[in-house]
Amino acid sequence: MSVILEGRDLRKSIGDNPILNGISIAVEKGDFTSIVGSSGSGKSSLMYVLGLLDSPTSGEVYVDGRKVDFTDSKSLSDIRNRKIGFVFQFHYLIAELTASENVIVPMLKHGIKRPEAKDRSFALLSELGLKGKEGRKPYQLSGGEQQRVAIARALANDPEIVMADEPTGNLDSKNSALVMDVFLELNEKGRAILMITHEPELAERTKKVHEIKDGLIIGGEEAAPGG
Amino acid sequence: MSPIVFIALKLLTERKRQALVSTLGVAIGVAAFISMSAVMNGFQLYFIRQAIDINAHITLRVQEEDDEGRILRAAYGDGVVADVLGSRPKELKDKIIGYNNFLRQYTADPRVMGIAPHLTGEGIINYGTKDRGVSMIGVDPALERTASVVDDYLEHKNLDKLVTDRNSVILGSELARDLGIKEIGKKITIVSPTGGLYTLEVADFFDSGITSIDKTRVYFNMRTLQAILDKPNQVNELIVKLHDVDDAENIALEMSRDTGYYAESWQRAFRNFLQIFKMQNMITFMIVFAILIVSAFGIFNIMMMTVLEKKKDIAILKAIGYEDREITRIFVLQGILVGFVGALLGCLFGYLIQEWLASLQFDIVGIIRTKGFVLDRSPSYFVYGFLFAMLFSFLASFYPSWRASKLFPVDIFRSSV
Ligand SMILES: Nc1ncnc2c1ncn2[C@@H]1O[C@H](COP(=O)(O)OP(=O)(O)OP(=O)(O)O)[C@@H](O)[C@H]1O
Numbered sequence: 001m002s003v004i005l006e007g008r009d010l011r012k013s014i015g016d017n018p019i020l021n022g023i024s025i026a027v028e029k030g031d032f033t034s035i036v037g038s039s040g041s042g043k044s045s046l047m048y049v050l051g052l053l054d055s056p057t058s059g060e061v062y063v064d065g066r067k068v069d070f071t072d073s074k075s076l077s078d079i080r081n082r083k084i085g086f087v088f089q090f091h092y093l094i095a096e097l098t099a100s101e102n103v104i105v106p107m108l109k110h111g112i113k114r115p116e117a118k119d120r121s122f123a124l125l126s127e128l129g130l131k132g133k134e135g136r137k138p139y140q141l142s143g144g145e146q147q148r149v150a151i152a153r154a155l156a157n158d159p160e161i162v163m164a165d166e167p168t169g170n171l172d173s174k175n176s177a178l179v180m181d182v183f184l185e186l187n188e189k190g191r192a193i194l195m196i197t198h199e200p201e202l203a204e205r206t207k208k209v210h211e212i213k214d215g216l217i218i219g220g221e222e223a224a225p226g227g
Numbered sequence: 228m229s230p231i232v233f234i235a236l237k238l239l240t241e242r243k244r245q246a247l248v249s250t251l252g253v254a255i256g257v258a259a260f261i262s263m264s265a266v267m268n269g270f271q272l273y274f275i276r277q278a279i280d281i282n283a284h285i286t287l288r289v290q291e292e293d294d295e296g297r298i299l300r301a302a303y304g305d306g307v308v309a310d311v312l313g314s315r316p317k318e319l320k321d322k323i324i325g326y327n328n329f330l331r332q333y334t335a336d337p338r339v340m341g342i343a344p345h346l347t348g349e350g351i352i353n354y355g356t357k358d359r360g361v362s363m364i365g366v367d368p369a370l371e372r373t374a375s376v377v378d379d380y381l382e383h384k385n386l387d388k389l390v391t392d393r394n395s396v397i398l399g400s401e402l403a404r405d406l407g408i409k410e411i412g413k414k415i416t417i418v419s420p421t422g423g424l425y426t427l428e429v430a431d432f433f434d435s436g437i438t439s440i441d442k443t444r445v446y447f448n449m450r451t452l453q454a455i456l457d458k459p460n461q462v463n464e465l466i467v468k469l470h471d472v473d474d475a476e477n478i479a480l481e482m483s484r485d486t487g488y489y490a491e492s493w494q495r496a497f498r499n500f501l502q503i504f505k506m507q508n509m510i511t512f513m514i515v516f517a518i519l520i521v522s523a524f525g526i527f528n529i530m531m532m533t534v535l536e537k538k539k540d541i542a543i544l545k546a547i548g549y550e551d552r553e554i555t556r557i558f559v560l561q562g563i564l565v566g567f568v569g570a571l572l573g574c575l576f577g578y579l580i581q582e583w584l585a586s587l588q589f590d591i592v593g594i595i596r597t598k599g600f601v602l603d604r605s606p607s608y609f610v611y612g613f614l615f616a617m618l619f620s621f622l623a624s625f626y627p628s629w630r631a632s633k634l635f636p637v638d639i640f641r642s643s644v
């Protein structure tokens with residue numbers, strides 16, 4: 001299978017504080033990988049580096065087999081815009097924009113024209129069970145709905161990989177399950193997903209699990225810990 | 228529509244109150260600039276125009292009115308002139324010799340519109356029980372017309388009465404009021420410096436709007452005044468009207484050189500006023516500048532707050548691929564839009580305020596007298612006000628926007644837990 005995203009010997013320290021201590025990880029097409037580990041182990045830090053939001057102290061990241069140049073901020077922006085979709089614990093929707101407009105924002109940056117972008121946003125929102133709520137502002141939506149709008153935004157430019165940092169961390173169990181179902185469905189359609197989670201029962205439902213401790217992967221790919 | 232315009236417009240129009248407040252701030256600044264400039268410059272231009280017209284563009288005198296030591300002091304320093312007590316001033320030359328030659332010479336000069344001789348002197352006017360010190364001017368009406376606009380300021384247009392009835396005088400309107408003279412035909416008495424008494428008839432009133440002139444000036448026929456002052460055929464002042472008032476300084480210098488008499492340009496005659504006007508303009512400018520700065524700080528403040536409030540939005544925009552300069556533009560554009568709309572509104576308000584000021588009718592009595600404000604409604608104030616506002620709002624929004632673009636999204640994602 002083809003590797004979409006790969007990190008090789010990633011190290012990161014902030015000040016004297018080592019946060020990532022040589023992590024190598026690859027995400028292939030169709031993967032649903034979860035990353036688990038205790039609080040402070042470096043999960044988010046790893047995702048920021050893999051998602052090109054932060055640069056590693058040393059080590060390389062490859063996207064579609066091409067080495068990422070962390071000094072070229074324009075190409076970093078481009079890759080994030082086209083190839084990666086982000087979902088965070090909080091939705092980070094822009095309060096002034098409607099659900100549909102929030103989804104349109106990455107498309108406009110991509111150069112998609114507004115009418116087309118709007119159609120696409122409606123389609124995405126309806127896929128995520130938000131038909132009829134396209135014109136609502138974030139505050140007019142429930143927590144679960146907000147998070148699904150955020151997922152629609154992550155999918156706006158049809159990225160190769162979706163990265164999610166505790167996407168259900170702020171949701172009740174019902175909404176949690178709903179969001180997890182969305183991810184499973186997306187993955188079934190072939191989209192690669194990298195998900196950070198605290199919850200073992202969610203990690204169990206993914207295809208690969210990596211456990212991180214003190215900035216190192218300690219659990220192998222097949223060694224999915226049952227908790 | 229580019230995504231930047233789309234996002235900027237959305238962010239701005241969805242926060243109407245903030246946008247409105249900062250827009251109004253700019254509008255007030257611009258309106259203040261436009262209306263204050265119109266009032267100040269209107270007053271100054273009016274004053275200068277009146278003063279120049281009435282006092283001639285260049286006045287050729289026997290000598291400078293300043294004290295004689297001035298030149299020595301200027302050349303050799305303050306210590307050089309001492310007062311000599313008990314000395315009597317020597318007989319001063321007090322007439323322009325050969326003035327007819329000058330008249331001929333300068334009438335032929337293409338830069339000169341007209342030139343007229345004056346005999347001036349101090350005297351006392353008496354009417355009933357009232358006495359006033361006056362400055363008397365003897366004129367030749369035909370020549371006077373070529374060099375001044377005295378006709379325009381006469382209530383009854385009776386300048387020629389000075390010729391047909393040599394015992395006529397024309398009084399400044401304020402002087403007439405002081406004396407209690409309300410209509411023409413009244414007899415007044417002039418006391419000459421040597422004590423002679425002359426009874427003359429008021430032929431007209433002279434109302435220039437410049438209080439100091441209207442309060443003291445009395446016009447005579449040249450011959451009459453020559454007789455009163457006992458200066459037969461003498462003239463001590465020539466007034467010159469030019470085609471271009473801005474030439475006055477240079478031509479005055481030439482005339483001084485050519486004639487050996489002292490030629491004073493209107494700029495020099497009014498240098499005190501011009502200096503005061505300069506100060507006034509500085510003060511106006513500073514006030515308006517302060518207003519604009521305040522409204523710029525309004526924009527700055529709101530942009531800073533917006534950027535702080537919008538940290539999460541900025542972080543996500545960057546995460547989904549917007550570049551630093553695009554973030555800067557999104558916020559700068561908001562500031563510029565506020566500035567643009569504010570400036571337009573300010574121009575409108577400024578125009579309305581000017582309309583209102585122009586419609587006011589009341590007596591202004593000061594160094595000039597008018598009914599209501601004299602406004603200078605030059606379009607350039609609108610243009611400047613507009614450009615200032617745009618510049619200020621750009622500058623005010625640039626720093627906050629730049630700061631916004633430098634936010635590191637990871638810091639935001641980490642901290643907003
Ligand atoms: N700006 C920083 N300066 C210093 N240390 C930092 C900074 N940011 C993070 N860290 C440290 O880096 C380590 C890894 O943080 P990270 O957020 O990646 O952990 P995490 O596994 O995502 O934890 P959690 O499950 O709580 O989200 C932590 O020990 C944290 O204290």
Ligand SMILES: [Mg+2]
Pocket residue numbers: 043044045165
């Ligand atoms: Mg984390």
